[in-house]
Amino acid sequence: MSAKPLRQVKIADQVVGELQVWFRSGELTAGMRLPPERELAAQFGVSRTSLRDALRRLELLGYLDARQGDGTYVRVPDGDALSQPFRNLVNTLPHNAADLLEFRMLIEPEVAALAATRLTGEGRAALLGSLKRQRALPDNGPRLGHEDALFHDVLAQVAGNMVVLRVLETLRDLLRDVRTISLPAAGSRRTVSEHERIIQAVLAQDRDGARQAMREHLEDVTRTYQDAVWRRDHTDQLALQRPG
Amino acid sequence: MSAKPLRQVKIADQVVGELQVWFRSGELTAGMRLPPERELAAQFGVSRTSLRDALRRLELLGYLDARQGDGTYVRVPDGDALSQPFRNLVNTLPHNAADLLEFRMLIEPEVAALAATRLTGEGRAALLGSLKRQRALPDNGPRLGHEDALFHDVLAQVAGNMVVLRVLETLRDLLRDVRTISLPAAGSRRTVSEHERIIQAVLAQDRDGARQAMREHLEDVTRTYQDAVWRRDHTDQLALQRPG
DNA sequence: CCGGTCCAGTGGTCGGACCAATCGATCCCA
DNA sequence: TGGGATCGATTGGTCCGACCACTGGACCGG
Numbered sequence: 001m002s003a004k005p006l007r008q009v010k011i012a013d014q015v016v017g018e019l020q021v022w023f024r025s026g027e028l029t030a031g032m033r034l035p036p037e038r039e040l041a042a043q044f045g046v047s048r049t050s051l052r053d054a055l056r057r058l059e060l061l062g063y064l065d066a067r068q069g070d071g072t073y074v075r076v077p078d079g080d081a082l083s084q085p086f087r088n089l090v091n092t093l094p095h096n097a098a099d100l101l102e103f104r105m106l107i108e109p110e111v112a113a114l115a116a117t118r119l120t121g122e123g124r125a126a127l128l129g130s131l132k133r134q135r136a137l138p139d140n141g142p143r144l145g146h147e148d149a150l151f152h153d154v155l156a157q158v159a160g161n162m163v164v165l166r167v168l169e170t171l172r173d174l175l176r177d178v179r180t181i182s183l184p185a186a187g188s189r190r191t192v193s194e195h196e197r198i199i200q201a202v203l204a205q206d207r208d209g210a211r212q213a214m215r216e217h218l219e220d221v222t223r224t225y226q227d228a229v230w231r232r233d234h235t236d237q238l239a240l241q242r243p244g
Numbered sequence: 245m246s247a248k249p250l251r252q253v254k255i256a257d258q259v260v261g262e263l264q265v266w267f268r269s270g271e272l273t274a275g276m277r278l279p280p281e282r283e284l285a286a287q288f289g290v291s292r293t294s295l296r297d298a299l300r301r302l303e304l305l306g307y308l309d310a311r312q313g314d315g316t317y318v319r320v321p322d323g324d325a326l327s328q329p330f331r332n333l334v335n336t337l338p339h340n341a342a343d344l345l346e347f348r349m350l351i352e353p354e355v356a357a358l359a360a361t362r363l364t365g366e367g368r369a370a371l372l373g374s375l376k377r378q379r380a381l382p383d384n385g386p387r388l389g390h391e392d393a394l395f396h397d398v399l400a401q402v403a404g405n406m407v408v409l410r411v412l413e414t415l416r417d418l419l420r421d422v423r424t425i426s427l428p429a430a431g432s433r434r435t436v437s438e439h440e441r442i443i444q445a446v447l448a449q450d451r452d453g454a455r456q457a458m459r460e461h462l463e464d465v466t467r468t469y470q471d472a473v474w475r476r477d478h479t480d481q482l483a484l485q486r487p488g
Numbered sequence: 489c490c491g492g493t494c495c496a497g498t499g500g501t502c503g504g505a506c507c508a509a510t511c512g513a514t515c516c517c518a
Numbered sequence: 519t520g521g522g523a524t525c526g527a528t529t530g531g532t533c534c535g536a537c538c539a540c541t542g543g544a545c546c547g548g
Contacts (some may be wrong), residue, residue, distance in 0.1 A: 008312060009538080011501070036529060049293075052530090053300065060301060061329060068252060068530045069510030077333050079343045085326050085414050088305050090407060091264045099407040106358075106503045107406065110350040163343045164350065220319075252509080280498060291533045296499090312499045314543030470543070 010054035011046050018044065019058060023074070033071040034064070060084070080160025086163070087170045095174065104171045105218050108152070108162065112198055112214035114159040116207045124156035127199050130154050134192045144188045145179055151195050158202070181232075182225035194220060255290055256297035261301060262288060263437050267318075278308070279313040304329055323417035338473070344468070345422070348415050349462045351408065352396070355441055358403040358460035360451045367402035371443050374398050378436045388432045389423055396438050402446070425476075426469035438464065 003153025022028055034040065034055075041051040054073060058064045060201040066072045091099075098139070130151045137144055149172060172179070183191060194217040201209035266272055278284065278299075278305055285295040299316060302308045306321025319325075334341050351376045361365070381388055400409040416423070427435065438461040445453035 008500085016341065016452065027323070029390075039530085049501060049503085053501095055530095056297065056300070057304060061333060066530060067510080069528075071510095071529065077340070079340060082330060082333060082340050082343065082418070083331055085305065085418065088302075088307070089410055089414055092267045092307065093407060094268050094270065095409060096406065101406050102405055103407045103411070107350055108356040110354070114346075129271060142494065161343050161346055164346050167347075234437075252531090282498090291530060293534085298497095310499060311541080312539065313497080315498060315541095393534095 002150065010053075011050040012057065015044055015046060015051060015054035016057055019054060023063065028074050030074055030076045032074045034074065036071070048121055063091065072080045077151045079164075080166060083163045083166035083170075086167050090167070090170050090174065099176065100171055100175055101178065101222055104168070104175070105215070105222070107171075108218060109215040110162060110213040111156055111161075111168070112202060113207045113211040114161070114208040115155050116205050118160050119158060119202060123154075124203060126154045127158065127202060131196060131199050134188075134195060137188055139188050140184050141188070144181055144191070148179065148183060148195075149193065153207065155198070155202070178221070178225045181228050182221050185228040186221070186224045190220075255294040255336075256301065258389060259288055259290060259295055259298035260301055263298060267307070267451070273319045274318055274319050276318045278318065292335070294295075294390060323413065326414060327417040327420060328419060330418060331421060334418055341419070345418055345462075345466050348412070349459070349466070350421070351412060351415075352462060353455040355400055355403045355408060355412070355460040356446060357406075357451045357455040358405070360446045360449050360454040361397050362404050363402060363446060363449055366445060367398075368396045371402065371446060375443050378439060381432055381436065383432050384428055385432070388435070389427055392423065392427060392435065392439075399442070401444070422469055425472045426465050430465070430468045431474045 028034075035043070037048055037051055037055065041048040044051060055064060059066055059072075060081070062077030064072055065074065065075050121203075130147070134147050134151065136137065137147060152168065152172065153165070156168050194213070198210060198213040198217060199211050272278075279287070281292055281295055281299065285292040288295060297312065299308060303310055303316075306325030307319065308316055309319050310316045334344065373392070377394065378391050381391060394418065396412065397409070400412050403409075438457070442454060442457040442461060445457050
C-alpha cells in the first residue's frame with residue numbers, strides 16, 4: 001500500500017545518507033580522520049564492500065580524501081570535485097581538435113587576464129620560478145613539454161579558479177598531440193620567449209597585456225601546429241617514394 | 245629521480261578512461277546495454293570489484309544506468325542527472341558557485357563575439373525567434389527560466405562550437421538554483437532587454453559589441469544573485485527572531 | 489490466446505584473503 | 519647522543535568466490 005520503490009534503495013545509498021547526517025552534525029570537521037573502513041563497516045552493520053561504495057561516492061564529490069596506508073580524511077569540497085562534470089563531458093565528446101583548440105583559445109587569455117589582477121606574493125614567486133626553469137632548459141630537450149604544461153598550470157593557479165584550472169588541464173591532455181608536434185617545430189627559444197612575455201605582463205598586473213600576450217601565444221602555437229601537420233602529411237608522401 | 249606521483253593511479257581510474265575512449269568512439273550509443281560486469285571485467289583484465297568501481301562512477305555522473313536483474317545501459321546525461329549530485333555542493337558552498345559563475349563569465353562573452361562573426365541565415369532566424377518568444381513572455385512567469393536557457397543555447401549554437409555548447413549547458417545545469425534565485429529578482433523585463441541588446445549586436449555582426457553586451461549581462465546577473473543571497477541570508481536571521 | 493510458473497542471467501552484497509603504501513617505534517651505528 | 523635505516527602494525531586498494539535479489543523471457547497449462 002505504501003509507495004513502491006521505483007529504484008531499489010541500495011545499501012551504499014543509506015550509508016551515504018548516514019554519513020552526511022554525521023557531517024552536518026558538526027562532529028566531523030575538515031582535516032579529521034575517519035575511523036578505519038573495517039571499523040566503520042561494523043559500526044554501520046554493513047559489509048566493507050558497501051561501506052567502501054559509500055565512501056567512494058563521497059570522495060568523488062570531494063567530501064573525503066582516502067590515503068592508502070594512512071586513513072580517510074574529511075575535507076571541504078572545492079572546485080576539484082566540481083570540475084568533474086566538465087572533464088567527463090570533454091573526455092566523452094567526440095574529439096574535434098579544432099573545437100578543443102578554439103575552446104582553449106577562448107578561456108586561457110581570460111585566465112591570463114585574471115591572473116594579472118589576482119597576483120599575490122606566492123604567485124609572483126611561482127611564475128618567476130617557472131620562468132627560471134624554462135630559461136635553463138636545453139634547446140628542444142625532452143623536458144620542454146613538461147615545463148610548458150607546468151607553466152600553464154601555474155598561471156591558472158594564480159588566476160585562482162580551481163574549476164578552470166582542471167578543465168584546462170584536461171584540454172591540454174586531450175591536445176597533447178598538438179603539443180608534441182608544435183613545440184619542437186616552434187623551438188624552445190621561441191616558446192619560452194612567448195611565455196616570458198606573458199609572465200612579464202602578469203607580473204606588471206597588466207590585465208589587457210597578459211590577455212593579448214596569451215592570445216598571440218596560442219595563435220602562434222595553433223599556426224605552427226597546422227603548418228607542421230601540413231608539412232608532415234606532404235613529406236610523408238615524399239618519404240614513401242624514397243628508399244629508407 | 246623522476247616526477248613523483250602525487251596520487252597513486254587506481255585501477256578503477258584507468259578503467260574509467262578506457263570506457264570513455266569507448267564512449268567517444270561512437271561505438272556505444274544511448275540505450276545500448278553493456279556486456280555483463282563479469283564479462284567486462286575479464287575483458288579489461290581487472291577484478292569485478294574494480295570494474296564495478298569504475299561503473300559506479302560513470303553511473304553517478306549520469307553516463308550509465310544499472311538495473312538489477314537486467315543490465316547496465318548507456319545513457320546521455322541530461323542536466324538533472326548531471327547536476328543533481330553536485331547541486332548541494334554548489335548551493336552550500338558559495339565559493340564553488342563563485343567559481344562556476346566566473347567560469348561562465350570567462351566563456352560566454354567570447355561565445356557572443358564568435359556568434360557575431362559566424363552568423364548565418366539560420367542563426368539569424370533562430371535568434372529572432374527566441375527574441376520574439378521572450379517578448380511574448382508574461383512578467384516573471386514560470387517559462388522565463390526555460391526561455392532564458394534556450395536563448396543562451398541558441399547563441400552557443402550560432403557560435404558553432406559543440407564543445408563550448410555542451411560545457412555551457414552543463415554550467416547552466418549546475419547553476420540552475422542560482423538562476424531560480426537571480427532571475428525573479430531581476431525581473432523578466434530587465435532580463436529580456438539585456439538579451440535583446442546582445443541579439444542586436446550579434447545580428448549586426450558587431451563582435452566587440454556582442455562581447456561587451458554579454459559581459460554586462462552576466463555581471464548584472466551575478467550582482468543580482470549576490471544581492472539576493474545576501475538578502476536571503478539576512479532575512480533568515482530576522483525570521484528566526486520573529487514568531488512563526 | 490492468456491496467465492502463471494520457472495529458470496537462467498544480471499546487478500547487489502557479503503566475507504575473507506592478500507597486496508601496497510604509510511607512519512611511527514625501534515634499533516643500530518657513528 | 520643524534521641521525522638514519524629497518525621493521526612491523528595499521529590502513530586503504532584489489533582480488534576472489536559465493537550467495538542474494540531482481541528481471542525478463544521461455545515454457546507450460548488452461
